[in-house]
Amino acid sequence: MGAKMQLRSRSVEDEPRFVVGMDAHARKLAVSVWDWSDRLNPCLHREIKCVDVDAMVKTYERHVDLDSITVIEASTNAAILKRRLNEAGFRAEVVRSDIIADKERKRKVCDIQDARNLALAYIKGDVRDFVWTPSDEYSEHRDVMFAYRDTVKELTRTSNRIWSVCSRKGYALPGRSSCAKVESLRKTIEETGIGGFAKERLEMLLEDYERLLKRKKALSRRMAETALSKPEMLRLMQLQGVNYKGAFALSAAVEDVRRFSEASKLAAYCGFSPIVDTSGSEEEAARRRGGTGKPLDGEGRDDVKHFFTEAGQTVLASCADSKLGKWGWSMINRGKPRNKVVCAIGHKLVLYAFHIMRGDPTPNRDGEAFFKRKMVGLHREIGAARMHELGFGTRGQFASAQAKLVYGSLPEPATPGGATPLEAKSN
Numbered sequence: 133m134g135a136k137m138q139l140r141s142r143s144v145e146d147e148p149r150f151v152v153g154m155d156a157h158a159r160k161l162a163v164s165v166w167d168w169s170d171r172l173n174p175c176l177h178r179e180i181k182c183v184d185v186d187a188m189v190k191t192y193e194r195h196v197d198l199d200s201i202t203v204i205e206a207s208t209n210a211a212i213l214k215r216r217l218n219e220a221g222f223r224a225e226v227v228r229s230d231i232i233a234d235k236e237r238k239r240k241v242c243d244i245q246d247a248r249n250l251a252l253a254y255i256k257g258d259v260r261d262f263v264w265t266p267s268d269e270y271s272e273h274r275d276v277m278f279a280y281r282d283t284v285k286e287l288t289r290t291s292n293r294i295w296s297v298c299s300r301k302g303y304a305l306p307g308r309s310s311c312a313k314v315e316s317l318r319k320t321i322e323e324t325g326i327g328g329f330a331k332e333r334l335e336m337l338l339e340d341y342e343r344l345l346k347r348k349k350a351l352s353r354r355m356a357e358t359a360l361s362k363p364e365m366l367r368l369m370q371l372q373g374v375n376y377k378g379a380f381a382l383s384a385a386v387e388d389v390r391r392f393s394e395a396s397k398l399a400a401y402c403g404f405s406p407i408v409d410t411s412g413s414e415e416e417a418a419r420r421r422g423g424t425g426k427p428l429d430g431e432g433r434d435d436v437k438h439f440f441t442e443a444g445q446t447v448l449a450s451c452a453d454s455k456l457g458k459w460g461w462s463m464i465n466r467g468k469p470r471n472k473v474v475c476a477i478g479h480k481l482v483l484y485a486f487h488i489m490r491g492d493p494t495p496n497r498d499g500e501a502f503f504k505r506k507m508v509g510l511h512r513e514i515g516a517a518r519m520h521e522l523g524f525g526t527r528g529q530f531a532s533a534q535a536k537l538v539y540g541s542l543p544e545p546a547t548p549g550g551a552t553p554l555e556a557k558s559n
Contacts, residue, residue: 148199149168149197150197151166151174151203152202153250153253153254154203156185156213158209159185160182161243162180162182162243163179163180163183163191163247165179165200166255168255179244179247185213196222203225203227203251205250206226211266215265215268227250227263228263231258273380274384276384277435280351283348290344293337304320314341352377355377356510356513356514357514360514364489366537367489371481372447372454372499372502373447374439374481374485376513378439381438382439382482385401386398395486398485399483401432402432402433403432403433404440440481441474444460444474447477456477456480456481459477493541494538494539500535503535504534505531507530507534
């Protein structure tokens with residue numbers, strides 16, 4: 133979690149009497165409670181070496197005072213444990229997993245010692261920041277994003293398995309697009325007289341493929357409807373190459389952009405800040421990943437980075453006449469590798485996204501045509517019937533209404549003669 137965390141400052145006001153260190157795993161956790169009423173001489177109050185995660189709240193109600201703070205080492209379930217304790221009236225915070233990484237221990241694996249070190253790190257002032265955790269609403273958005281990512285991965289694996297079976301058996305290779313793949317595979321099964329286990333295998337793969345396609349479509353529609361209900365997500369679609377999925381992913385990952393003091397920190401969070409200072413084991417690890425010339429590998433949030441590198445490809449392919457597209461092609465024409473230019477464009481888009489999410493006004497109408505096109509695609513994805521249920525009109529009406537919300541405060545673009553459309557009409 134270390135590369136994907138955002139920190140907020142620790143408040144020293146009204147420090148509690150008890151400090152609780154917690155080392156948590158999937159099923160068990162260890163708790164070390166320290167009495168801090170004497171700020172100069174904290175003492176161990178109680179330790180519980182093995183607690184079931186499901187019994188955590190009951191254990192706290194019996195053994196931990198409400199005038200306490202629990203320090204939880206960042207892990208997969210740290211956020212949910214913090215939420216459960218907060219709901220029960222206890223204060224809990226998540227801290228970086230490297231807070232006690234350099235602490236010397238007599239035993240390499242000792243949960244209660246880790247819990248003790250966490251509490252002492254807080255008491256000694258080593259913990260200066262807490263890890264930000266998402267709200268319930270945005271935790272659900274993240275779950276949807278993860279489900280979509282996993283579905284796409286499994287869909288790709290199933291497609292590759294279909295391709296492999298057809299190749300090994302000498303059957304006609306299916307089409308690349310999803311619809312063409314299903315149709316051509318059905319035709320192959322029906323017309324080529326496939327028998328035995330090969331037929332059974334292809335039918336099983338086809339069933340899995342269609343099920344995953346249906347799941348992907350349902351998740352895509354859910355993301356689209358969420359983006360429609362969130363003005364901040366729609367505004368992100370001003371960005372060239374960023375569709376509703378990219379806007380949904382960035383918003384779900386960030387939630388509140390005010391936790392980033394500047395745009396470069398948001399870019400680093402999304403994995404678009406290259407490694408510029410590596411040495412020793414870090415440099416060796418970078419070489420194992422493919423060399424220090426691939427600085428974005430394994431850094432930041434891969435889910436967000438995926439959509440914004442895709443956006444970079446779209447800018448080069450479909451927005452070549454735009455300012456950003458011309459810049460990208462100028463870099464390629466100067467000999468820069470295309471993939472690096474794509475990452476650079478993704479980096480610029482994230483920097484622009486920071487200002488959009490912060491509420492800065494739209495600077496000009498350069499992207500209005502692209503924005504309207506995306507709104508038409510969003511309308512199509514959700515479906516005319518569903519959009520009618522939600523109170524929206526036709527695709528054109530919806531696109532114009534949304535564009536007016538984003539670009540309506542800007543002056544109308546000038547006509548070729550130099551006058552605005554209103555001036556030209558009056559003349």
